[in-house]
Amino acid sequence: MSDPSLVPAMLVAAGLAVTVGSALGWAAVRLRPNADPLVERIDALLPQTQCGQCRHPGCRPYAEAVARGDAEIDQCPPGGDATVRALAELLGREPRSLDPAFGVTAPRQVAVIDEARCIGCALCLPACPVDAIVGAPRFVHTVIEQQCTGCALCLPPCPVDCIELRAPRAAEPPGGRRAA
Amino acid sequence: MRFETAAAPHVIAGYTVPRVMYQVLLALLPVTLVQVFVHGPGALLQLAVGVPTALACEALALRLRGRAARPFLRDGSVIVTAALLALAVPPLLPWWLMLLGTAIAVLLGKHAYGGLGYNPFNPAMVGYAVLLVSFPLEMTRWPVPLGTAAIEWSELARLTWQSFIHGPVGGPGAWDAYTGATALDALRTGLGQRYTMEEILAQQAFGSLGGAGSQWINAAALAGGAYLLARGIVRWHIPASVLAGIALPAATMHALDPGAHAAASFQLFSGATMLGAFFIATDPVSAATSDRGRLFYGAGIGSITWLIRTWGGYPDGVAFAVLLMNLAAPLIDRYTVPRIHGHAGR
Amino acid sequence: MFDRREFPSGLQLVPHKAAALERAIFEAPAPTLATVALEQGNGREARPTVSAGDRVRVGTLIGRAMDEGTVAVHASIAGIVRAIEVRETASRAGQGLCIVIENDGSDQNEPGLEMVEWDSLSPEMLVDRIRAAGIAGLGGAAFPTAAKLAAASRRPATHLVLNGAECEPWICCDDALMRERAADVVLGGQVMLRASGAARCTIAVEDDKPEAIAALESALAAAADPRLELRLLGATYPAGAERQLLAVVTGTEIPHDAYPTDVGLLCQNVGTAAAVASLVRTGMPATRRVVTVTGSGVGRPGNVEARYGTPIADLVAACGGYRSDPRRLIAGGSMTGRALPCDAVPVTQAVNCIIAATAEDLSPPRREMPCIRCGDCAGVCPAGLLPQSLLRAAGADDAELLETFGLADCIECGCCDYVCPSQIPLTARFRSARAARALRLDEQRRAAEARERYARHERRLAEAAAAEREAFEAARRRARGGPE
Structure with a gap:
């Protein structure tokens, strides 16, 4: 401590420590991310088919399980590898490929009720996680194609097996602005 | 009746990369000729080593990368790289150094990053910078300009050939009569030794405008650059901002302290200013993307060049300024995305 | 909104329009089999209202629009519906449901078609008439005209711009139309002013069309309507692109997430204006349009008035047939046109030009x-x-x-x-x-x-x-x- 030129240097260092420290402390309080956004953010990456192939009763329960650490990120067949990648990026994990134990990725399908065979039993109505089947007891049911996620959960309850999965009708070609 | 199908547009202008590159080579012709006239035939020798080396390296790299070699060998970009390097290095450079520099430019500067269109740095300047930091003596040894020393062009040609083949034989002292500091170098040394500006400018290395030799070379590069501008091969943004980036600080400091800072005209017409502004900084691959971004990019090159010349450790700074701004180009791009039609201003 | 008047960049292109403009618009013979597409070019298909075996006349409704974004479709010839099936079309999808009508040669019109008293109809009823007539934008995008008019009528003081820029090489059907039917363009503008409640109308034309400009000037003088004006543009591609055109003509740049009608602007093609004029004159719904048939692979290039559903091969035949080995058949211009796989494809409202392109055109x-x-x-x-x-x-x-x-x-x-x-x-x-x-x-x-x-x-x-x-x-x- 004999060299007087050390004093200003130490002062500067001490000042920096105080400034940076208080800035960090302030940031930790004020810039803290919202209470529990993780579930929301995971849920936002899931395809929302609500199919239960991940062995959770819907996309949101799966998101909660992933957030708690009770489920792996590779259990969503409809989302496929793209969803696994997105989840890995969000959670800072190593990307991997889909676990085939949960199913394989297939193109989107929709449920179609064969209205000739439907007996109007209404058993499929509560099974649909997104209420995409319209109908009432003793009336023929039908699936709203635009809202069907293709989760296949309505197939098992049907007593006459009149529901099947099909490719959706061709979507409208996306329009574009054109020069005259 | 059935017809072939294809995506619109069905007609294109048919411009090609080779067209661009050969126009650049054509525009380099005046610089080459003037340099041969002023500093002897060294530039031609460097070209004679550089171009075949570059083509061979390109072919080798493409072969190693499993690409078709012919379209890329014909595109001319690698020839431009070699030509720029050949005109930037001193004409007395031994052939093996030129070969080394060219190989580094093409293999490390270009193909290590994925070849044409993917190099983040200007390949010629990568080669130049590696040579400059590795062989500072050889890279700063320029022949005195013709007309300033008692030497015939034929004698200069003989000495150039000797140096080109055998290197600087005879020890450092043997060349003193025929080689000398460039004007920029002389300015630095002179100022460092507390000479006045008048005393420095009176030396033989200085001409009326810039360096005694380099002012002519710069004028030739300016002419070539004007041709490129007129043909629409380069747009004005980068050259104008590079020159402004050099001239503005130079003029300001010269006005404040004429004894310590050379005039803007001197800065513009010495060293590699014009070659840099019109031919090196304008390499689009490693430059910023948008017109506004290119103004920042060029201004950065110009001002860093001036900073290095004034306070840096090297007499000229074009190569380092270009490489530094190459580093900054992605950042510039991020903040200079132009306003899109129908979007509010950024 | 941002004030930008100058046209931002673009290209100067070789126009290639002179050959097809050498002669007047002429009518193509009615086809023996018309293949009327239920999707007229904007990607939305009308629902058929006829079945095979039905007798139709010129102007009979054969496809109903189920929503505002779809255009109604009418028979373009009189005869018997032979089939309703998927055929190759000029649409983005490359195919679509078509109604195939066999011509009985009578060329009878649907009964009850009569001229529209447009200046005594309310704007709403006028829009309804235009919607029922199945008129779509004839500039190439085929968006339903009534939908745009209705959107514009919900806002005050709209500025209607009639797009006669026609900037793309080869296409000159609008130029021919403006030369020969300038009065229709002006009348269509007046009708659309009433239907949309717009306050003024600018007809925008590129300055490389002096004949069209002269014809429009005299038509405007004859109409003596102070709400209509002519505006000349520099000939630059793509001066006729909707958003770019509106920015140049009105100084208003349309925000990227809005439609022109949201900022009080309405853009319609001059050909669409002429189609509206033809509707009010005769009561006949959209059944025909002018198509440029050109290219080095065509015998005698020209502008043909063709009924919807006419195979493109028939149009080429009407223009002297093919010559010197055409390689590509382009629907539209050389910059944005679609290369058609075959010439059996029928004319729709979106088809403004057919280029039979030889190697020298490509x-x-x-x-x-x-x-x-x-x-x-x-x-x-x-x-x-x-x-x-x-x-x-x-x-x-x-x-x-x-x-x-x-x-x-x-x-x-x-x-x-x-x-x-x-x-x-x-x-x-x-x-x-x-x-x-x-x-x-x-x-x-x-x-x-x-x-x-x-x-x-x-x-x-x-x-x-x-x-x-x-x-x-x-x-x-x-x-x-x-x-x-």
Whole structure:
């Protein structure tokens, strides 16, 4: 401590420590991310088919399980590898490929009720996680194609097996602005 | 009746990369000729080593990368790289150094990053910078300009050939009569030794405008650059901002302290200013993307060049300024995305 | 809104229009079999209202529009419906449901068609008439005219711009129409002013069409309507692109997330105006349009008035047939037109031009090289984009970067392709990236809806379970004789 030129240097260092420290402390309080956004953010990456192939009763329960650490990120067949990648990026994990134990990725399908065979039993109505089947007891049911996620959960309850999965009708070609 | 199908547009202008590159080579012709006239035939020798080396390296790299070699060998970009390097290095450079520099430019500067269109740095300047930091003596040894020393062009040609083949034989002292500091170098040394500006400018290395030799070379590069501008091969943004980036600080400091800072005209017409502004900084691959971004990019090159010349450790700074701004180009791009039609201003 | 009057960049292109303009518009013979597409070019299909075996006349409704975005379709010839089936068409999808009508040669009109007293009809009824007539934008996009008029009528003091720029090479059907039927264009403008409640109308024409300009000037003088004016534009491609044209003509740049009608502007093609005029004159719905038939592969290029459903081969035959080995048959201009796989494809409202292109009309096959980021593409992009950066983002399939660099704002004009020294098919890349983006957005929208519906479903089940438990408890309490 004999060299007087050390004093200003130490002062500067001490000042920096105080400034940076208080800035960090302030940031930790004020810039803290919202209470529990993780579930929301995971849920936002899931395809929302609500199919239960991940062995959770819907996309949101799966998101909660992933957030708690009770489920792996590779259990969503409809989302496929793209969803696994997105989840890995969000959670800072190593990307991997889909676990085939949960199913394989297939193109989107929709449920179609064969209205000739439907007996109007209404058993499929509560099974649909997104209420995409319209109908009432003793009336023929039908699936709203635009809202069907293709989760296949309505197939098992049907007593006459009149529901099947099909490719959706061709979507409208996306329009574009054109020069005259 | 059935017809072939294809995506619109069905007609294109048919411009090609080779067209661009050969126009650049054509525009380099005046610089080459003037340099041969002023500093002897060294530039031609460097070209004679550089171009075949570059083509061979390109072919080798493409072969190693499993690409078709012919379209890329014909595109001319690698020839431009070699030509720029050949005109930037001193004409007395031994052939093996030129070969080394060219190989580094093409293999490390270009193909290590994925070849044409993917190099983040200007390949010629990568080669130049590696040579400059590795062989500072050889890279700063320029022949005195013709007309300033008692030497015939034929004698200069003989000495150039000797140096080109055998290197600087005879020890450092043997060349003193025929080689000398460039004007920029002389300015630095002179100022460092507390000479006045008048005393420095009176030396033989200085001409009326810039360096005694380099002012002519710069004028030739300016002419070539004007041709490129007129043909629409380069747009004005980068050259104008590079020159402004050099001239503005130079003029300001010269006005404040004429004894310590050379005039803007001197800065513009010495060293590699014009070659840099019109031919090196304008390499689009490693430059910023948008017109506004290119103004920042060029201004950065110009001002860093001036900073290095004034306070840096090297007499000229074009190569380092270009490489530094190459580093900054992605950042510039991020903040200079132009306003899109129908979007509010950024 | 931003005030920008000058046209941003673009290209000066060889027009190739003189040959087809040498003679007047002439009528193509009615086809023996008309294949009328139920999708007239904007991607939305009308629902057939006839069945095979039905007798139709010229102007009979054969396809009903189920919503505002679809155009109604009418029979263009008189005869018998032979089939309703999927055929190759000039649409984006390449095929679509068509109604095939066999001509009985009578050329009888649907009874009851009469001229429209347009100046005594209310604007709403006028729009309804235009909607019922199935008139769509004839500039190439075939968007229903009535939908635009209705949207404009909901706002005060709209400025109607009639687009007569016709900037794309080869296409000259609007030029011919303005030369020969300038009075119709002016009348159509007046009718649309009434239908949309717009305050003024500007007819915008490129200054390289002196004959059309002269004809319009005298038609405007004859009409003596102070609400209509003529405005000349520099001949630059793509001066006729809707957003760019409106910015130049009115000084108002339409925000990227809005329609022109949202900011009090309405753009209609001059051909559409003439179609509206023809409707009010005769009461006949949309059954025909003028098509430019041109290219070095056609015997005598010209502008043909053709009925919808006429096979393109018939139009070419009416123009002297093929010559000197045409290689590509383009519907539209050389910059944005679609190369048709065969000439049996029928004319729709979207088909403004047919180019039978020989090798000399086309560029040699591209020799694609890597992008050298020269920036020539950014210099010509009328939307102010950086195509070179967009290309990188598309290559990396980076959705976020694609948004940053304005993929959604690309108008697919082809200018960047045209100047690219590396001959990269930029527009085609952007087109497929835009298709992928549309799918992605659709998927996101569907996922958001499903999330919402699942949450509601769960809530409802939980409520039902709670109610059931409540009822059970209440019943048990009653059985035990009241609360403890």
